[in-house]
Amino acid sequence: MFYFAYQLCVILFFIIWLPKGIYSLVTTGKYKESFFKRFGKGFPKRKNKDEEIIWCHAVSLGEVKALAPLVKELKEHLPEATIIVTTVTQTGQDEAVKQLGDIANVTYLPFDLPFVIRPIVKKVKPN
Numbered sequence: 001m002f003y004f005a006y007q008l009c010v011i012l013f014f015i016i017w018l019p020k021g022i023y024s025l026v027t028t029g030k031y032k033e034s035f036f037k038r039f040g041k042g043f044p045k046r047k048n049k050d051e052e053i054i055w056c057h058a059v060s061l062g063e064v065k066a067l068a069p070l071v072k073e074l075k076e077h078l079p080e081a082t083i084i085v086t087t088v089t090q091t092g093q094d095e096a097v098k099q100l101g102d103i104a105n106v107t108y109l110p111f112d113l114p115f116v117i118r119p120i121v122k123k124v125k126p127n
Helices: 002-027 061-077 090-100 114-124
Strands: 053-057 082-087 105-108
Touching: 053 061, 061 082, 061 090, 082 090, 090 105
Parallel strands: 053 082, 082 105
Antiparallel strands: none
């Protein structure tokens, strides 16, 4: 029941906010570059069924700094694995690219809407 109420609130927020919000996000502001990535555009996909994919998430700058040693350790022990690191904030994204861009696919976490996130999880199928 809680999940349904949460999803309903998120969808209602998007419906109310969408017209003005999309226009301003796509044309101006700090989210101009990342808006479509938040709908999953360019999200890494599984290359083959045997590929091992590890998806790590850090919301912001501080969490990226805390996550970086773990991702580096994972890559050292599992060099063939594909590691995806997602963030929410621009500063987190910048730090993740700086620290992990050479060993992980760094992108934004897509919006938490069923029609956005569900297809991405099905395509990526993280281990």
